[in-house]
Amino acid sequence: MSRSEIDIQALSEVIAGIQTPEEAKSFLQDLCAPNEIKAMNQRFQVMRLLCEGRVYTDIMEQTGASTATISRVKRVLDYGNGALEELIRRTQTLK
Numbered sequence: 001m002s003r004s005e006i007d008i009q010a011l012s013e014v015i016a017g018i019q020t021p022e023e024a025k026s027f028l029q030d031l032c033a034p035n036e037i038k039a040m041n042q043r044f045q046v047m048r049l050l051c052e053g054r055v056y057t058d059i060m061e062q063t064g065a066s067t068a069t070i071s072r073v074k075r076v077l078d079y080g081n082g083a084l085e086e087l088i089r090r091t092q093t094l095k
Contacts, residue, residue, distance in 0.1 A: 046073045047084050 018024045028037055042065050049059045056070050077085060
C-alpha cells in the first residue's frame with residue numbers, strides 16, 4: 001500500500017468513527033480552514049441540486065458556483081464512485 005493510500009485509510013477510519021452531526025461539524029472545523037469548508041459545502045449543494053435534476057443556471061443562482069465547479073461536480077456524478085449521491089439519497093430519506 002502506498003503512503004497516500006495509508007493516509008486516506010487512516011482519515012477514512014476517523015471519518016467513519018464520527019457519530020453525530022455535531023461531532024462531524026467540530027471535526028471539519030478543526031481540520032479545515034473556513035474557505036475549505038465553504039468550498040466543500042458549495043460542491044455538496046451543487047451535487048444535491050444536480051441530483052434533483054436542476055439546470056446549471058438555477059444552480060449558479062442558488063449556490064454562486066461557477067460553471068466550472070458545476071461541471072466538475074457533474075463529472076463526479078457521472079464517473080465517480082457514487083458515494084456522495086448515495087449519501088445525499090440516504091439523508092433525504094431520513095427527512
